[in-house]
Amino acid sequence: METLAIDGGKPTLKRSDYKNWPIITAYDRKYVKQVLDSGIVAGGTAPQVVALEKEWAEYTGAKYCLTTCSGTAALHMALAACGVKPGDEVITSAFTFLASASCAIHQNAIPVFVDIDPRTYCMDPNKLEAAITERTKAIIPVHIQGLPADLDPILKIAQKHNLFVIEDACQAHGATYKGKKVGTFGHVGCFSLNNFKNLCGGEGGLFITNDEALL
Numbered sequence: 001m002e003t004l005a006i007d008g009g010k011p012t013l014k015r016s017d018y019k020n021w022p023i024i025t026a027y028d029r030k031y032v033k034q035v036l037d038s039g040i041v042a043g044g045t046a047p048q049v050v051a052l053e054k055e056w057a058e059y060t061g062a063k064y065c066l067t068t069c070s071g072t073a074a075l076h077m078a079l080a081a082c083g084v085k086p087g088d089e090v091i092t093s094a095f096t097f098l099a100s101a102s103c104a105i106h107q108n109a110i111p112v113f114v115d116i117d118p119r120t121y122c123m124d125p126n127k128l129e130a131a132i133t134e135r136t137k138a139i140i141p142v143h144i145q146g147l148p149a150d151l152d153p154i155l156k157i158a159q160k161h162n163l164f165v166i167e168d169a170c171q172a173h174g175a176t177y178k179g180k181k182v183g184t185f186g187h188v189g190c191f192s193l194n195n196f197k198n199l200c201g202g203e204g205g206l207f208i209t210n211d212e213a214l215l
């Protein structure tokens with residue numbers, strides 16, 4: 001039997017087989033140059049920012065979209081919009097990137113973890129209700145590595161307890177649950193545009209909602 005690469009055997013892939021991400025194309029260069037040439041490189045009314053918000057809202061099927069400096073900021077902004085206060089509890093998945101929980105700490109709230117379904121690696125809806133207390137204000141299901149969390153039972157429990165649902169779709173651009181884009185099921189959907197994501201802007205984030213008050 002061949003020795004595995006991890007034990008000193010011959011690796012299947014050479015270093016040169018690994019590709020850098022993102023792949024930067026002539027199309028990207030053209031539009032980045034256009035932004036630089038316009039002299040407007042920042043701000044909520046910058047034409048490319050406004051265009052991105054419009055396109056992302058259309059693409060996801062949400063009414064509204066706002067850009068942020070990161071997915072973390074979008075999640076924090078969502079908690080603030082939902083009125084999460086110091087000492088409130090915010091439930092999220094136990095298997096995720098740290099920002100799904102640290103956004104609660106940014107708001108002086110307390111992250112509470114619900115374990116995952118080992119089959120999907122997403123929050124186990126069967127374990128959700130046991131984590132709810134009178135301090136719980138919001139649930140942040142995470143669509144981990146592109147796989148949507150099982151939203152129907154999560155939304156049902158949230159409705160029963162009058163809780164906000166903020167979808168952490170930072171790893172799930174374009175993913176669908178029962179035919180509809182994730183991010184549009186809860187009160188707010190959050191996306192990351194960091195340099196590891198399949199929709200990559202170096203750094204950045206997107207906040208979507210159908211609720212004008214939350215916007």
Ligand SMILES: Cc1ncc(COP(=O)(O)O)c(C=O)c1O
Pocket residue numbers: 069070071072073096097099100142168170171191192193194204205
């Ligand atoms: C599940 C999840 N939530 C939140 C974030 C935070 O996004 P950002 O790095 O843009 O702040 C990430 C980024 O890796 C993520 O994977």
